[in-house]
């Protein structure tokens with residue numbers, strides 16, 4: 001289906017070029033294409049089980065046009081809309097509950113309630129956040145601190161609550177795009193809430209005008225060896241990892257099944273983690289909680305079942321299943337020109353839940369893309385290279401993989417990517433990136449997954465840590481994350497001196513505040529509305545009974 005789409009795209013592209021020869025219409029002029037916006041020959045590495053990315057007609061028209069035409073299209077169609085944030089949160093809660101209820105694979109396994117809140121997990125996760133916050137401030141846990149007296153009392157609580165992360169947009173917003181994905185299965189509107197902007201003076205940066213793709217791809221003309229490795233994997237069943245597990249149930253119990261090839265590899269990978277006593281486990285429905293503190297990304301990865309398996313990936317060993325269901329309504333918004341666009345959701349996302357994938361082109365480092373791309377391999381990673389023997393790949397494939405894993409590979413979403421490329425950096429990030437391998441072990445078989453670190457309350461910008469080097473090189477003194485731990489924050493003189501325990505208290509206090517607000521305003525409102533509807537229904541049926549009784553009399 002994808003190849004068909006590509007050929008259709010390509011045909012239309014040439015048709016557009018031919019048409020432009022005779023046309024005097026300036027906007028059709030395809031010399032406005034930059035190289036990157038020309039359709040590229042792409043090899044799709046993954047097919048989603050139920051293709052969530054099924055572009056509709058508008059998408060083709062949009063992607064076939066130059067970036068100037070895209071910009072003009074957005075400027076022509078943007079409009080002011082009125083939104084009721086509180087109502088949206090309540091309606092989104094109902095909608096997600098209904099989606100879960102109607103889905104046989106989710107019904108028994110997923111709930112949208114805080115999992116970490118009030119749990120002992122919260123303090124352990126906050127412990128991880130504290131260490132990371134201290135590292136991002138450039139100080140070690142053991143560093144001698146100048147003592148500042150800090151305890152949570154009424155006064156410090158008030159100053160801390162300035163930093164609670166839930167964002168409330170203005171009632172009137174500028175809707176720039178009704179759907180970034182052009183796909184009705186995942187509708188992601190794009191707004192501008194910048195106070196100085198109105199429909200006549202909107203700025204549309206090139207970075208918004210990318211092609212949406214929710215699958216990773218390799219460009220064979222740019223990365224021949226990697227593309228050949230994918231072909232090698234596909235040409236011999238020894239080079240693909242899949243399982244034969246099946247069951248009568250909607251969800252096959254692959255996780256912890258010693259006969260499941262994918263689970264066995266997943267388990268082997270978990271042995272690579274540093275903190276052996278409590279490992280981060282990559283299952284489908286159990287929360288994926290971080291257990292280690294430093295060097296997490298390089299060591300925490302897993303292996304998931306896929307549509308090639310007998311279970312088709314509908315099993316307990318697939319950390320991508322919830323993401324593929326597109327469960328959480330997302331929106332892209334901008335309220336600060338310096339930070340640009342960010343992402344948020346209108347529902348509560350429980351801690352440990354996979355939220356979205358980070359997709360794009362799998363390639364080696366390109367200078368101009370460094371702002372957006374994310375590294376996915378570490379040269380000579382011995383742990384991964386050892387796995388090639390454990391899974392009995394063919395010798396030529398093993399050789400190719402060893403060569404490929406000696407290089408740094410990236411996922412670059414700059415020109416073709418998905419919503420994850422709009423997520424900003426925060427010094428107190430609420431998502432964590434993990435690598436999940438599927439089907440095989442080449443860099444092209446890695447999928448990047450963003451998981452909620454702790455409960456994320458509706459409206460909160462979804463953020464991840466761009467990494468120490470990036471932040472120090474790029475942001476230095478202008479990180480705009482506005483979290484209390486940020487060394488550029490206005491109260492940095494207090495919060496960069498806290499001990500780990502004091503930090504932990506702050507995180508717990510912020511979580512408590514957000515939980516109370518959610519419980520009262522969203523969940524409480526849902527309860528009230530449901531109770532009222534039930535009472536009205538009961539009163540109606542009592543009335544009907546009374547009327548019936550009168551007739552009988």
Ligand SMILES: C[S@@+](CC[C@H](N)C(=O)[O-])C[C@H]1O[C@@H](n2cnc3c(N)ncnc32)[C@H](O)[C@@H]1O
Pocket residue numbers: 207208338339340341342371372421422423424425426475478479480481
């Ligand atoms: C991957 S993009 C994120 C999406 C971006 N905001 C946009 O509108 O396309 C990274 C860029 O976003 C901005 N950004 C992200 N996090 C930031 C932060 N904490 N402080 C300042 N700028 C940030 C920087 O311009 C950075 O180069």
